[in-house]
Amino acid sequence: MPSVTHDDAPLLADLMPWSVAPPRLGRGWPTGPDAASLKARWDALLKAEGPDREALFEPTRSRTLHSAVGQLPGQSSGTEKLVRASASCPEPVRVLHAPFDEQWLIPDHRLIDSARPELWRVADEHQIFVVETPSDSGAPPLLATSHLPLLRPGRIRPLYRRPGGTEPNLAPGLVEHLNSRLGHPPTAPDVLAWTMATVRPDLTVPLTEDSELWAHGVELGRRILWLMRRNGDRPKLPGGRRPYVRAPLPSRPFTIGYDRDEETLLLDEGRISPVPPEAWDFEAAGVRVLEQWFTARTTEAEPGALAAIRPATWPQTWTSELLELITVLALLAELRPQQQELTVTAPITASELHKAGVLPAPEAARKPASVLDHHEEGPEGQFALI
Numbered sequence: 001m002p003s004v005t006h007d008d009a010p011l012l013a014d015l016m017p018w019s020v021a022p023p024r025l026g027r028g029w030p031t032g033p034d035a036a037s038l039k040a041r042w043d044a045l046l047k048a049e050g051p052d053r054e055a056l057f058e059p060t061r062s063r064t065l066h067s068a069v070g071q072l073p074g075q076s077s078g079t080e081k082l083v084r085a086s087a088s089c090p091e092p093v094r095v096l097h098a099p100f101d102e103q104w105l106i107p108d109h110r111l112i113d114s115a116r117p118e119l120w121r122v123a124d125e126h127q128i129f130v131v132e133t134p135s136d137s138g139a140p141p142l143l144a145t146s147h148l149p150l151l152r153p154g155r156i157r158p159l160y161r162r163p164g165g166t167e168p169n170l171a172p173g174l175v176e177h178l179n180s181r182l183g184h185p186p187t188a189p190d191v192l193a194w195t196m197a198t199v200r201p202d203l204t205v206p207l208t209e210d211s212e213l214w215a216h217g218v219e220l221g222r223r224i225l226w227l228m229r230r231n232g233d234r235p236k237l238p239g240g241r242r243p244y245v246r247a248p249l250p251s252r253p254f255t256i257g258y259d260r261d262e263e264t265l266l267l268d269e270g271r272i273s274p275v276p277p278e279a280w281d282f283e284a285a286g287v288r289v290l291e292q293w294f295t296a297r298t299t300e301a302e303p304g305a306l307a308a309i310r311p312a313t314w315p316q317t318w319t320s321e322l323l324e325l326i327t328v329l330a331l332l333a334e335l336r337p338q339q340q341e342l343t344v345t346a347p348i349t350a351s352e353l354h355k356a357g358v359l360p361a362p363e364a365a366r367k368p369a370s371v372l373d374h375h376e377e378g379p380e381g382q383f384a385l386i
Contacts, residue, residue: 008349009204009287012142012157016057016130017361018169018368019155021254023148029306030106031150033297034315035092041306042089045082045305056306057082058346069109073120077108085110099133099284100292100325102230102306103307105150112357120366122313123148126165128192129227132159132203133285135191140284141201144192144228150287151265159192161369171361173369174353181209181348193221196228197339207348227328227335235327242325247271251313256294265290272323278333290330293322383384 013019025031032038045056054065061071065083077090090108097103118130118329131143132154143149149156161167168175168188179185186194195205197220208214227235236242249270257266258280265272265280284291297318301307353359 004205004327007206007347008207008351009344009347010353012043012132012199012203012205012352013155014203014350014353014359014361015171015174015191015195016157016159016169017171018161019157019366020119020368021112021114022131022152022154022156023112023116023119023150024058024152025062025111025150027111030108030111031095031097031103032307032309032310033103034319036105037106037310038100039089039091040105041309044306044309053083055087058305060113066109072107072109072112072115073117074123075107075109075120075260077110079110088218094147096131096147096149096151097295098151098292099143099287100147100228100289100328101296102147103296104320105148110262116156117149119158120158121368122160122163124163124165124245126163128159128189128225130159130195132190133159134201134203135200135283135286137283137286138201139191139282139286140205142196142199144196144282146229146231154285168371168381169365171353171358172365173356173358177353177356177358177370178207178348182211182214184211186214187224189225190218193218193225195221195332196224197221198342198344207342208344208346210346213342215343217342218336220342224332224335224338226331230324230328231325234324237327237330241274241276241330243272243275243323245319245323246269246273249314249319251296252298253314254298256291272326275326276330276333279329282329282333290325293325307354323348 029041030038045053048056057065059065059298064347066081068081071077073077073089077358078085078087092104093107094102094104107126117354127146129145129149130150131145133143133151134154138277151303158169161169169190170188171301175185184278194214194217199205247270250268253267254269255268259266260277264271265275
């Protein structure tokens with residue numbers, strides 16, 4: 001991404017003013033890399049009684065078996081206290097658990113210390129969540145996902161303030177000002193694409209009135225967004241560079257390594273290649289992505305804990321996901337030189353945006369929009385009064 005300069009570029013926090021702190025689960029077992037294990041954990045919790053159920057649940061100050069909380073927006077879990085619960089497991093949903101690591105979550109408010117309902121209310125097929133991942137290592141300062149993000153500690157900035165892809169989370173007047181400078185009104189996804197291509201480590205976003213440069217940056221950012229979100233067509237490397245399983249993975253691999261000379265990922269005696277060094281070295285939020293992804297699937301949990309309920313052997317789906325992750329990281333690494341070469345000329349500065357009245361964004365733009373068009377079920381089946 002472009003280097004930091006002191007050129008009066010506006011802050012991301014001013015351009016996308018509404019942000020939310022990431023959810024805080026309070027316990028690890030409601031998330032996992034496979035949905036079947038989560039359902040098995042739920043069943044084990046409900047089969048236990050008394051002190052055993054309480055110990056398995058892992059209570060905190062925010063959540064115990066006696067907590068009375070309402071449903072998560074858009075979800076259909078029960079609302080009776082867990083000490084009496086007997087219903088089947090709510091259907092797990094996809095979440096971004098760590099950088100580039102899509103896992104599953106039981107979407108039950110009773111299991112989550114701080115769920116951030118305002119995020120759930122705007123989560124749909126149109127939404128794009130932008131996650132701040134500040135780092136000193138040259139890693140991407142922003143990630144984008146179509147799934148609810150659980151990453152900590154960076155702020156989450158939804159692209160839209162309402163469901164259905166309406167009311168962009170952009171400073172009021174920003175699109176109109178860009179239109180006056182570029183000669184055409186950019187869409188909210190255009191602004192986000194430009195942001196993903198040009199954002200700097202200090203989370204400033206240089207803007208330009210050069211329409212050709214803008215178009216180039218938007219095109220680059222769209223590809224970044226496509227690779228990060230991984231929806232639609234699946235990304236592929238050219239034929240001779242596609243990673244394959246060269247030696248079968250063991251039923252339970254425990255170690256991961258990398259042979260730089262052979263460009264081979266080592267999973268015990270299993271071998272995947274070619275894996276370019278750029279994919280192996282790819283970091284986000286201060287960690288090597290491939291190592292963290294593998295560790296999340298192989299670290300042993302405490303015996304007897306719900307988190308210890310997991311696949312007995314390495315599922316084939318994980319291998320497929322790993323091959324796709326290698327591809328995504330390799331393709332993103334290829335885009336970095338283009339990002340670094342993107343020099344912003346004819347800048348639209350923060351001072352200009354202040355002079356035009358676009359900044360500072362009004363206080364209302366920094367708060368959630370009122371999006372309730374239906375009742376949300378509160379504790380013990382009562383409808384919430386909002």
